[in-house]
Amino acid sequence: MFQRVLICTDFSDGLHRLTHFVSSLALAGMKHIVFLHAVPVWDKGIIARVDTEKIEQAQTRLANNLAESSPDVEVKIEVQSGKPVEIILKVAQTYHSQLIILGSQSRSLFTEKLVGSTMADLSHKTKIPLLVLRPQLISTYTSEELTLRCQHLFRSLLLPYNGTQTANHLVQQVKHLAQQQSDRYLQQCTLCWVLDDNGRRDIPQKILPQQAQQRLSEIKADLEEVNLQVNTEVREGHSITQILEAAAIADISAIALSSGTIGTIQEWLVSSFAAELLRYSWYPVLFFP
Template sequence: MFERVLIATDFSDGLHRLANFVSSLALAGIKQIVFLHVVPLWEKGIIPQVDSEKVEQAQTRFKEVVGTNPTDIEVKIEVQSGKPVETILKVAKTYQSQLIVLGSQSRSVLTEKLVGSTMAELSRQSKIPFLVLRPQLIAAYTSEELTLRCQHLFRSLLLPYNGTQAANRLVQQVKDLAQHQSGRFIQQCKLCWVLENTGRRDIPKKILPQQANETLSQIKADLEGVNLQVETEVREGHSVTEILEAAAMADISAIAVSSATIGKLQEWLVSSFAAEVLRHSWYPVLFFP
């Protein structure tokens, strides 16, 4: 599973709160956590400089929380000045992180295009999976609820499937994680195929529900071979709407998606399914670039 995790927080996303729950995160199979905060360079002068005061404040803020957690998990604190994407990639490489945890506000395609998106830029440059969490979700959890959430980050995954190469790659990614996990961190998953006519060339033509069920049954048998409990469901309608509805009715920990276009030019022309899920889902999203 994901044993080395980088949690990147700007303190407005609430992810720094996870520093209070490192013992619970250890129960999700995590053995090393790096908490990263990137401080923008001080640019009031001619030459940008490190804002030493803000760096020290961030370090103190982390240490006060992390220091209260007696645990066997390895916890590192990194506070650096620079550009967020460059710094995240550099720190992830240094610690050989297998997963990056990010906070993401809900936003439209236009807003994302105008102001940019750290996640979109990271997905273009990195092959490391992300776990994207809504700040409002983290803020709303009580300590008891967040303890359970941290323990079961990946226990039950919803896998949207539509027969495309990206969908097959997603299934393979989850299968590999389940096959090589040291414990029972991923226990079950739900395969959901939403049949719709979109006119998009990257999605196969509409097939009959019976055909979709037969395909999902084959994938189910394959995933059960790596000791996963698997459910399948075929729906009809708008893909994003139906997947979010399926998530609401199922007992899941996160929605898993994959895309090769987020952060690229074609993403601004035709928004991908994965990008829409990331923009609109209040559930945690496990994203595979």
Template sequence: MFEKILICTDFADGLHRLTHFVTSLAAGGIKQIVFLHVVPLSETRTIPKIDREQIEQAQARLSAAFDHSPAGVDVKVEVESGRPVETMLRVAQSYKSELIVLGSQGHSLFTEKLIGSVTAELSRQTTIPLLILRPQLIGALTSEELTLRCQHLLRYLLIPYDGHEAANFLVQQVKRLAQKQPGRFLERCRVCWMMNSLPTPSERETLSQVKADLETANLQVEADFRQGTALTKLLEMAQMDEISAIAIASGTLGKFQEWFVSSFAAELLRQSWCPVLFFPNIH
């Protein structure tokens, strides 16, 4: 699984609350946790200026992470001034982060056309997986509930599948994560192939092979076909099956054409209340 994570917060997303749950994250196999807040440059007479006061305030808010740091876990707090995406990528590279955790406000497609999206911009520039959490989810959980959520961050993954390149890439990424984990932090996955008609014998065989392939990584795997609207059915399954996160991959998220045609992956990121584990930049 992921042992080095970068948690990026603007404080409005509520992810700074995770500074109080470092021990719980560590129980899920995480060995390095970096909290990052980016302070925008202030402008005085059009000259960019570092806002020292905001930086000090942000450092104070994130310092709780050090109070909850168990032995054997490397905890860092980074507060920098600059452009969010550039800073995130630089810090992730510096710490060799394996996962970037972000909050999502669930912007509409129209809003994203106008102002862009940090998630979309990151997906253009990095192959580091992104875990997108809805702020309302973090805010609604009690401390006891959030403790369990952090301990089992990615225990049970829902994997949409359609037999195409991005879906096969996704399966291999999940398999790789399971194979490299030192414990049993990722335990289960459910592969769901959404269809408009009955599956052919060839498609049944393909899904059977996918299931068998994932099982070689010591995963408990369920695989089935479902009929109906893919997005609606997947969101229903995530709610009913105690899914930890929906895993997706897309080769177009964040690219120019997607501002005009909403892909399944982009729409899922906008609508899902369940955490979304996104593997970007498939070529």
């Protein structure tokens, strides 16, 4: 599925813990993993310079954690100085990464406007899928829990669907993953259409539940052709609330999303469904730009 993966950590997001679970990540299909840490430029003084001391400390910390790495996975460590987004994009290109894993703190739209978001910046600068993990969860998992989580990162996905071009793009991306996987890392997905009559322009005119179910049945048949187990559900109500409730009931590994507005001026003016779900979801989010 995703064989070449870039894992980004700032050591406060809990993702550095994944260095202890390389063998478990291998069971999720990963064969080449790069652990990346970006060190800010030292700006105390007239001339900005590379903070070599912090680079060495980060390299040592990651290397020590990888002392018992899996022989089935090639692992690299990259510690570079500069702006995180620029470094992530450069390293992803260098290693031909197929997936970027990063943490994302829960925050409001107002806070995001003030301080920015690495995920939001990346989402419109790369076509590489992003797996966004909530740091509070990764930090509090026991080793046993994190072992299982790493093994089943993509086993069961929830796909919010609303009939738009973006939603159809998401379905095609998931179908492509299922077609390309060498083993059944992705086994099941749940299609959930929430009929939310909130007047947003990016959602078509409200349709009847029977019409929505008919469309989901067509998509289900298409996805079952690539050996996926597919469930469908039509709900009514507030879209974010209903999707999170559906996720809890469906026992999923992650929520799959796609959007073309996150990180853009348009999303700042009117927050998109995908951006809101990223802010409120405690579930991992597999995001397709």
